[in-house]
Amino acid sequence: MSDQAPHAGAGTASTDEQARVAEFEARIARGESIEPKDWMPERYRRQLTRMMSQHAHSEIVGMLPEGNWITRAPSLRRKLALLAKVQDEAGHGLYIYCGTETLGTDRQELVQQLLDGTAKYSSIFNYPTLTWADIGCIGWFVDGAAIVNQTMLAHASYGPYARAMVRICKEENFHKRQGYEIMATLAGGTPAQRAMAQDAVNRWWWPSLMMFGPHDKDSSNSDELMRWGVKRKSNDELRQRFVNLTVAQAKAVDLTLPDPDLRYNEETENWEFGAIDWDEFWRVVKGDGPCNRERLAARRTAHEDGAWVRRAAAAYAAKRAPMSEAAD
Numbered sequence: 617m618s619d620q621a622p623h624a625g626a627g628t629a630s631t632d633e634q635a636r637v638a639e640f641e642a643r644i645a646r647g648e649s650i651e652p653k654d655w656m657p658e659r660y661r662r663q664l665t666r667m668m669s670q671h672a673h674s675e676i677v678g679m680l681p682e683g684n685w686i687t688r689a690p691s692l693r694r695k696l697a698l699l700a701k702v703q704d705e706a707g708h709g710l711y712i713y714c715g716t717e718t719l720g721t722d723r724q725e726l727v728q729q730l731l732d733g734t735a736k737y738s739s740i741f742n743y744p745t746l747t748w749a750d751i752g753c754i755g756w757f758v759d760g761a762a763i764v765n766q767t768m769l770a771h772a773s774y775g776p777y778a779r780a781m782v783r784i785c786k787e788e789n790f791h792k793r794q795g796y797e798i799m800a801t802l803a804g805g806t807p808a809q810r811a812m813a814q815d816a817v818n819r820w821w822w823p824s825l826m827m828f829g830p831h832d833k834d835s836s837n838s839d840e841l842m843r844w845g846v847k848r849k850s851n852d853e854l855r856q857r858f859v860n861l862t863v864a865q866a867k868a869v870d871l872t873l874p875d876p877d878l879r880y881n882e883e884t885e886n887w888e889f890g891a892i893d894w895d896e897f898w899r900v901v902k903g904d905g906p907c908n909r910e911r912l913a914a915r916r917t918a919h920e921d922g923a924w925v926r927r928a929a930a931a932y933a934a935k936r937a938p939m940s941e942a943a944d
């Protein structure tokens with residue numbers, strides 16, 4: 617649908633447009649949810665498509681680091697939990713792709729952008745999972761960070777995204793607990809197990825803080841997203857909340873967060889933390905992280921291997937189409 621009234625002169629069109637934007641922003645200010653068939657500024661649609669598709673890609677690529685350990689989980693119970701978690705991530709990706717499609721972009725187009733390397737996905741999934749403790753650490757830190765971020769997004773102004781977040785957060789809570797429980801078990805185990813847990817904490821801590829995106833002053837999209845009620849809190853606010861929550865959890869299992877500058881500020885009641893290596897962050901975002909190439913190669917192979925399923929589904933749909941038309 618065009619954003620401009622048909623046959624209107626330029627002046628009228630822009631006045632109409634301004635009135636529509638004003639009404640749209642008033643709806644957001646009243647806390648109303650924007651639904652797929654509602655009018656929305658093109659820029660809102662594009663911003664949401666960008667952010668939601670990046671989120672969906674993150675869920676799908678995010679299956680790879682943990683999927684790497686399914687066959688090596690140390691017990692049947694751990695294997696079942698990990699298998700369920702990785703399947704949940706696939707489900708999250710699918711919900712969010714569906715949500716993105718309600719904005720008018722076909723899923724195949726979005727997936728193609730991922731495979732071409734033109735779409736972003738979360739930097740965190742470009743790090744390797746070297747030991748079993750990494751699986752615990754991903755559940756604890758990565759799902760923990762995702763919960764902080766997505767609890768906020770469950771109040772986003774776009775209805776389909778907000779509703780997907782409510783369901784996803786419930787599952788992320790289980791993911792975080794299974795990860796934290798792995799870490800608590802290793803931390804209470806033999807010296808070698810403790811060392812393995814601490815090593816994973818040392819490697820995953822800083823990349824987990826980077827998940828929240830650049831500092832607010834360098835965040836190009838935040839102002840717009842916050843004005844339109846997509847983001848309700850800034851990157852730095854959410855990062856701080858994650859740090860505040862995680863310090864106590866690390867203490868409880870006697871693991872040390874690898875930051876000599878970490879200290880409690882009585883006045884602000886925040887745990888202050890050291891400088892994040894933004895050079896590393898941008899290197900990873902731009903495709904030069906430890907596992908970027910491997911992750912994209914794995915997704916491309918999976919896509920090619922799945923071609924026959926897509927062909928079969930399309931053939932089945934085509935075969936059924938005349939039957940359902942006849943039934944109508």
Ligand code: BYC
Nearest residue numbers: 671674675678705737738739762827828829835836837838
């Ligand atoms: N990695 O203006 P900014 C999960 C980009 S998966 C890569 O602050 P925005 C899980 C950003 O896209 C959960 N790129 O952006 C799955 C922008 O570039 P463009 C993943 C990043 O959108 C499996 C530029 O930097 N969660 O839980 O306002 C197993 C400037 O940034 C990153 C989501 O996707 C990054 N970390 O804020 C286990 C949450 N950070 O697009 C667990 C949804 C920034 O302008 N997304 N960039 O070229 C969001 O909340 C927001 O998009 C972000 C970034 C906070 C990530």
